[in-house]
Amino acid sequence: MATSAQPMWTTLAPAPEGFTRVHLGKRHLLSGPVVVLVPDLATLAAVVPDYAARMQGIVLTPGHGMQLAQISPVLWHVQLESAQVAVAAALAPGWLAAIAMADLATQKLFAVDAKAERTERQLHLTRHDYNDLTKRLLAQVHDLTAAKNELCELNQHLESRVKERTVDLAQANTHLSKTLDDLQTTQKELVRTAQLAGLGSLVAGIAHELNTPIGTALTAATALAHEACLIQTQFADGQLGRKALDQFLQSSTDISDLLERNLTRAAERIGHFKQVAVDGGSEERHHFELTDVISGTLSFLAPKLQGTPYHLALELDHCIEMDSYPGAISQVLSNLVGNALLHAFAERNTGTMRLRTALRDATTLELTFSDDGKGVAPDQLPHLFEPFYTTKFGQGGSGLGLYIVYTQVRDLMGGRVEVSSLEGQGTHFCVTVPLVAPRQRLR
Ligand SMILES: Nc1ncnc2c1ncn2[C@@H]1O[C@H](COP(=O)(O)OP(=O)(O)OP(=O)(O)O)[C@@H](O)[C@H]1O
Ligand SMILES: [Mg+2]
Numbered sequence: 001m002a003t004s005a006q007p008m009w010t011t012l013a014p015a016p017e018g019f020t021r022v023h024l025g026k027r028h029l030l031s032g033p034v035v036v037l038v039p040d041l042a043t044l045a046a047v048v049p050d051y052a053a054r055m056q057g058i059v060l061t062p063g064h065g066m067q068l069a070q071i072s073p074v075l076w077h078v079q080l081e082s083a084q085v086a087v088a089a090a091l092a093p094g095w096l097a098a099i100a101m102a103d104l105a106t107q108k109l110f111a112v113d114a115k116a117e118r119t120e121r122q123l124h125l126t127r128h129d130y131n132d133l134t135k136r137l138l139a140q141v142h143d144l145t146a147a148k149n150e151l152c153e154l155n156q157h158l159e160s161r162v163k164e165r166t167v168d169l170a171q172a173n174t175h176l177s178k179t180l181d182d183l184q185t186t187q188k189e190l191v192r193t194a195q196l197a198g199l200g201s202l203v204a205g206i207a208h209e210l211n212t213p214i215g216t217a218l219t220a221a222t223a224l225a226h227e228a229c230l231i232q233t234q235f236a237d238g239q240l241g242r243k244a245l246d247q248f249l250q251s252s253t254d255i256s257d258l259l260e261r262n263l264t265r266a267a268e269r270i271g272h273f274k275q276v277a278v279d280g281g282s283e284e285r286h287h288f289e290l291t292d293v294i295s296g297t298l299s300f301l302a303p304k305l306q307g308t309p310y311h312l313a314l315e316l317d318h319c320i321e322m323d324s325y326p327g328a329i330s331q332v333l334s335n336l337v338g339n340a341l342l343h344a345f346a347e348r349n350t351g352t353m354r355l356r357t358a359l360r361d362a363t364t365l366e367l368t369f370s371d372d373g374k375g376v377a378p379d380q381l382p383h384l385f386e387p388f389y390t391t392k393f394g395q396g397g398s399g400l401g402l403y404i405v406y407t408q409v410r411d412l413m414g415g416r417v418e419v420s421s422l423e424g425q426g427t428h429f430c431v432t433v434p435l436v437a438p439r440q441r442l443r
Contacts, residue, residue: 210270213262220262224255284327285437290320290357290365297330301337310341310351317358320365324437328408329367332417335401336369336429342392344373344427363435364415370428376421384419405431414438 231248234240294316305312337353345351353371360366376384383389385406390399402419409417415433 210266213265217259217262217266220255220258224252224259227251227255285324286326287321287323288326289318290322290329291316291318293326293329294333294355294357297333300330301334304337304341308341308345309349310345310353312337312353312355315354315356320357320359320435322365322435322437324413324433324435325408328412332367332405332408332431333369335405339401340369340371340373340427342396344371344375346374348373359435360432365431365433365435367431367433368429369431370426372426375423375425376419376427377423381419381421385417405429409433411441412437 227248231240231244234244294314298312333355340351340353351371351373353369356368358366380391385402386399387403388399389403390397393399406417409415409431413433414437415431417429417431419427419429421427
C-alpha cells in the first residue's frame with residue numbers, strides 16, 4: 001500500500017530525514033509532476049514548504065480527505081485533482097512512483113482533462129448564468145411589453161378623452177360666443193331703451209321749458225296785436241289822441257321787451273338742444289387767442305350774473321393761442337357757469353366761481369373751473385357726464401349740459417374733462433385739450 005509510513009519525496013533535492021527519495025531524471029523533474037505521499041497534514045506542512053512552488057500533485061493517505069486549501073495557503077496553487085484521480089484508480093504500492101514518473105503525454109492528458117473539466121464547469125456556470133440572464137431578460141421583455149401595452153392603452157384612452165374634451169370645449173365655446181352675442185344685443189337694446197327713455201324725458205323737459213317763454217310770448221303778441229287793432233280803429237275814426245298813441249308806444253315797447261326776453265330764452269333752449277346732435281362739420285375751426293374767446297363768452301354770460309350775489313374770479317394766461325373750436329370752448333364755459341348758478345348756488349346767498357387757464361405743457365391747455373357751492377354727492381358724481389342725467393328734471397334741467405361738455409372736449413377738441421367734488425364744499429372741473437385740435441372729429 002502506498003500509504004506506508006514513509007512518505008516519498010520526489011525531488012532531486014536531498015530527501016529530508018525519514019523520507020524515501022524517488023530517483024528521477026532532471027528532465028522528468030522539471031517537466032513532470034512532483035507527487036508527495038504524506039501520512040498527515042502536519043508532515044506535509046513540515047517537509048514541503050520549500051518545494052511547494054514546484055509541486056503539481058499531492059496525495060494524502062486515506063482518512064485525510066481534506067481540501068488542499070485547508071493545508072496551507074502556500075500550497076494553494078498545486079493541482080490536487082490529477083494526483084487524486086491517479087491515486088483513486090489504484091492505491092497500490094509502486095503506483096505513486098509511477099504517477100510521479102508518468103510520461104509527459106499522460107501528464108498533459110491529466111492537465112487537459114482537468115482543464116476540460118474546469119472549462120466544462122465554467123461552461124456550465126456560464127450556461128447557467130446565460131440561462132438565468134435570458135430568463136431575466138425575457139421577464140424584463142415581458143414586463144416591458146406589458147408596460148408598453150398599458151401605455152398604449154392609456155394613450156388611446158387619453159386621446160379619446162382629449163377628443164371628448166375638445167368637443168366639449170368647442171361646444172362650450174360656441175355656447176359662450178352665442179351668450180356673448182346675446183349679451184351684446186341685450187346691452188345695445190338696453191342702451192337704446194335708456195336713450196329713448198332719456199329722449200322722452202328730454203322732449204318732455206324741453207316742451208315744458210319752451211312752454212313758458214313761448215306761451216308768454218304768444219300772450220304778449222296777442223296783446224300787442226289787440227292794442228294795434230285798437231289804435232288802428234281809433235286812427236281810422238280820427239279819434240287817436242296823443243296820449244293814446246304814447247300809451248300804445250309805451251306798451252308796445254314793454255310787450256316787445258317781454259317778447260324778446262321770452263323768445264331769447266326759448267331760442268337758448270333750442271340752441272342748447274341742437275348741440276346734442278351737432279356734428280364736427282357744423283363746428284367752425286379757427287386760429288384764435290383764448291382770452292378773446294373767454295371775454296366774448298363772459299360778456300354773453302354777464303346778464304346772467306348781473307344782480308346776483310355770485311362772483312366769477314379769473315386767473316387767465318393771456319398768451320395762449322389755439323387752433324381749435326372757439327364755439328366749443330364757449331359752450332363748455334357757459335355750461336359750467338350755468339350749472340354753478342343753477343345747481344351749486346341754488347338757495348345760497350353767496351358763491352364764488354374761479355376760472356383759470358394755463359399751459360399744462362407746450363402743446364396742452366389746462367382750463368379749470370370751480371365753485372364753492374353745495375357740491376355733488378359721491379354716488380351722483382360718476383353719472384355727471386352721462387346724457388340725460390339731471391337732478392333738476394322738470395325744473396329746467398335736461399341732463400345734457402355736461403354731456404355736451406364731455407363730447408365737445410373729447411370728441412371735437414381731442415381732450416379730456418374730469419370732475420371732483422366734496423359735498424358741501426364745491427365742485428371742480430378740469431379740462432385739458434391740445435392747443436391744436438385733431439384734424440378729424442374722434443367719434
Ligand atoms: N357745479 C355743480 N354743482 C353741483 N351739481 C352740479 C354742478 N354741475 C352739475 N351738477 C349736477 O350734475 C347734473 C347734470 O348736469 P347737466 O349740466 O348735465 O344737466 P342739467 O344742468 O341738470 O341740465 P341742462 O344742463 O341740460 O339744462 C345736474 O343736474 C346737477 O345735479
Ligand atoms: Mg346744466
